[in-house]
Amino acid sequence: MEDDVRLIPISALQHLLFCPRQCALIHLEQQWAENRYTAEGRILHERADHLGHERRRGIHTAMALPLVSEALGLTGVADVVEFDESQQTAVIRPIEYKRGRPKTHRADEVQLCAQALCLEEMLNVGIEQGALYYGKTRRRKVVVFDDELRELTQGVIADTRDLFDVNCTPPATYEPKRCDRCSLIDICQPQVMGKQRSASRWLANQLQSLDE
Known part of the structure; x- marks a missing residue:
């Protein structure tokens, strides 16, 4: 190595x-x-x-x-x-x-x-x-x-x-059975971060449709 x-x-x-x-x-x-x-x-x-x-x-x-x-x-x-x-x-x-x-x-x-x-x-x-x-x-x-x-x-x-x-942290995805048992849920904030990612994706899609 x-x-x-x-x-x-x-x-x-x-x-x-x-x-x-x-x-x-x-x-x-x-x-x-x-x-x-x-x-x-x-x-x-x-x-x-x-x-x-x-x-x-x-x-x-x-x-x-x-x-x-x-x-x-x-x-x-x-x-x-x-x-x-x-x-x-x-x-x-x-x-x-x-x-x-x-x-x-x-x-x-x-x-x-x-x-x-x-x-x-x-x-x-x-x-x-x-x-x-x-x-x-x-x-x-x-x-x-x-x-x-x-x-x-x-x-x-x-x-x-x-x-x-x-060396990049993956985006959050909220899965109740997994996330609710995780000790890092308050740090990760999967529900909040997941919604932010969805909003960003929606905005990007809207801007792309305007260019078409």
Whole structure:
């Protein structure tokens, strides 16, 4: 990787899939605000976010493990990485902690797969699967890093890189189910900004019709 290429935070991949504008506000404009959902997520992460190690029943657990991929231009921190040494060949599993429940989209899976790609490069190993731990269910969801998920993750990395290179925040589009849960809604103002964009488009269309 060239020295002038900016490393992309792995968390930006999840933010991009949730909302490209949110991703840009957080990572390009350095905007942040907390609501109940982000506070619950922060509390859930508190145990895993302290750098440390544990060893129980043949499983070596590393917490808050720094990650980097020079090839992909990624950086981040894994909540938990398990090194299962109980088998003949050690099995490595990244574990990501999330509040709430498993989602219908694959944003969390992409974030976890990106962690696995970093670990594969750092440790020169292959990683077949990891897990997402959800606070509401208090259960792990196994995630298999198959070709489909790896290709999706590579595509999201490329899209996020494009957003960073353009360095421009996308316009707002109000979607109640998504926007009303976002901690940045007061900063983003999707209802107001969306109306302004619609008015600007209407005016541009009117001026174009006069020229025709």
